[in-house]
Amino acid sequence: MADKSSAQRTFELLWGLRGQPTRGPKPSLSVEQIVQAAIEIADSEGLEAVSMRKVAERFGVTTMSLYRYVPSKNDLLELMLDAIAAPGPDLSQMPEHWRDALHWWARQNMEAFRRHPWLVQFPFSHPPFGPNNIRWMEAALRAMEGSGLTPDDMVWVLILLSGYVRSEAAQQLALVEGARVTGVEPEEWGRVYAEMLRKVVADGDHPALARIVEAGVFDAPVQGPDEDFEYGLTFLLDGIEAMINSRPPAGRKRSSRP
Amino acid sequence: MADKSSAQRTFELLWGLRGQPTRGPKPSLSVEQIVQAAIEIADSEGLEAVSMRKVAERFGVTTMSLYRYVPSKNDLLELMLDAIAAPGPDLSQMPEHWRDALHWWARQNMEAFRRHPWLVQFPFSHPPFGPNNIRWMEAALRAMEGSGLTPDDMVWVLILLSGYVRSEAAQQLALVEGARVTGVEPEEWGRVYAEMLRKVVADGDHPALARIVEAGVFDAPVQGPDEDFEYGLTFLLDGIEAMINSRPPAGRKRSSRP
DNA sequence: ACGCTCAGTGTATGGTATACACAGTTGTCA
């Protein structure tokens, strides 16, 4: 995405609005295949390992041939992002009450990050564009329909929760990555970091940090990642509930503008 | 950062533990200069525009000469991350009460993202390593010292707030970026996105989203970015306060482990 | 003054995206 037209092009690509040709040789590949291959590479080797060459190699085809299917690598990334959101949430599984529904939604969301760790690396540069991601958006909004939240606050909550899930995922992944980089088991990484901090606080200039380190916070995880995630999620949902209860009918005031 | 030794190397580089040589020609550059130049490039052209070549060009020097100062581009990035955190928070400015202090801390944090938008792009892969970032960490922990939070929860709150600030910054930047990509003024971008969604919801498959779009949520921002940031921050601090009040002495239980 | 250490250069390798010209295939229309 670099120029004005590319956003529109990407949008059309995501919604399958690009008419397929009739004349000419039959394509040997398909956009879906290519996107799937790219996702597999990202899953196993990370997002930065996804290159047009590597994808093309999977099909025994030259790099340039991919450009017959996908206008640019950036568009491929956008397609990947929407593909892993397919087919969208199963609304029949979504609980009735807004709180349970949001809880369910956030957990499903987190699952995507677990399945595709490269998501935390993904350079999000705009709100949901593709059909599948928009279905997820729809689900979250539908979850909040009986909650008493204003439309403005619904969107705000959606963004808050999305952000939380991503942060939590990033943090969990940083743990794994930190361990990998130091050549240590993930459970040991905390100890390694604690050891570094112990050296740092030895000079006495970081008394608060020293107390934390001495309390052993970094040496062992408080809980597993799942419990951590749930803990924070409950915290946020409590806040949202309090928000709803404290101001029965009114939400935030919209700033002027008719 | 790819192998075991690199984490240690980076750590030493950050803390200036690499002894300077005495013999040989005088260096014409310094690590500080190089890092500063890289930051300037990132500030004006984005993080991905930072290349060893571009940095070297600023000094009229070959690309490879930089490697006399910095072991790898990755280390340069780490140095940049710590450099923009310099000189650390001014603790004399930090309010007394934990809530005000955390508020102050988060706002300062947000300022860093505003000054250096590439921060949201930064591939964080571990907790704070460098002296300046650790000073910020110390400040946040010190802020919470009289709050009644357990050490575990202090760290948890720190991570929660950091995540929130980053999310908010990312969202604000996505707005600017989305506008740039569609070739439109930032204030208009909401309208452009709303227009896209209007096309999407026309099929009737997204009733909840349709209602939100019709409510005009995307057409005009509810508030400016500052108010939005404060709104969320207050929400989180309220939650933390509630957390403290609801369980006076005890925090989360640590999971077994002696 | 010798020699070692180090700064900066030049070159090379292997990677990236993608622009462009081309060859060969195939559906459609005259």
Add this chain to the structure above:
DNA sequence: TGACAACTGTGTATACCATACACTGAGCGT
């Protein structure tokens, strides 16, 4: 049926990227 236009995939070229390695020459410690 034949011609053509549209289309697929290839090959080549450009312009980047990080970084390994061998080298020249500078300057301090002995």
